[in-house]
Amino acid sequence: MSDRVPLLEKALTILEIIGNDSNPLTINQIAKLSGIPLSSLYRVMNTLTDLGFVNKDPITRTYSLGLKLLYLGNQVKRQLPLIKVVRPFLEELTEKTGETSNLVMEENGEAVYVERVDTQNPLRITHMIGRKAPMYATGVGKCLLAWKDTQEIIRIVNKTGIHKFTPNTITNLNELLEELQRVRERGYALDMEECEIGIRCVSAPIFLGDEVIAAISISGPSVRLTDEKILEYIPLVCKASQDISNILKGENMKKEELILR
DSSP: OOOHHHHHHHHHHHHHHTTTSSOOHHHHHHHHHHOOOHHHHHHHHHHHTTTSSSSEEEOOOOOHHHHHHHHHHHHHTTTHHHHHHHHHHHHHHHHHEEEEEEEEEEEEEEEEEEEEEEOOOOOOOOOOOOOOEEGSHHHHHHHHTTTSSSHHHHHHHHOOOOOOOTTOOOHHHHHHHHHHHHHHHHEEEEEEEESSSEEEEEEEEEEETTTTEEEEEEEEETTSSEEEEEEHHHHHHHHHHHHHHHHHHHHHHHHHHHHHO
């Protein structure tokens, strides 16, 4: 028997649906996307609105995420000591490369962006904090996958499926395993417009002992992140990841201490 609470599951599903859309949604759109009957949905939406987790526009009658979630998101960042260690390195990477830098961790077989430092360039790539991305189609995700054993990689891929986002996406399991072998050998991963057309990424893993607990990256538009620039930035990203790993090793911290204070 499942220990899940159905009403709570509905509420959290609704928050994810609203958060995944860049525009506010109507009640009918939320009902269609969630599969929750309108009779139940109205009650859940009223509760979420009253508690400040959802905001309702009185004119358009559309729903967006409430400020309570912004507060909770900031609290999550405060409770992740890893961010305090990594943030200065992200700032340095962005300063040296002129591109957005990111810190990503794994959650339930997906890559989750937990921190970023934005470039000042008007044309820039910005991944929302909390955004989830496929591991097999992103540089950071490949770093999170590459040091796992083969059976665990297969289990994750079978769970999430392999979808072709662009002509460059690796959709064959054997090809993916070969790519991850190359990532392990060279110590970094690339995303050459494999998740989104026009976006490239250079990523390297963060180790705690022998385990990869996170990955950092720089990401930018392909018109600026050319092959020559990628070769120039690979050593910078790899050095930053190695320095972070050495700090974590020196502080002798456990994974649980880095994730939650």
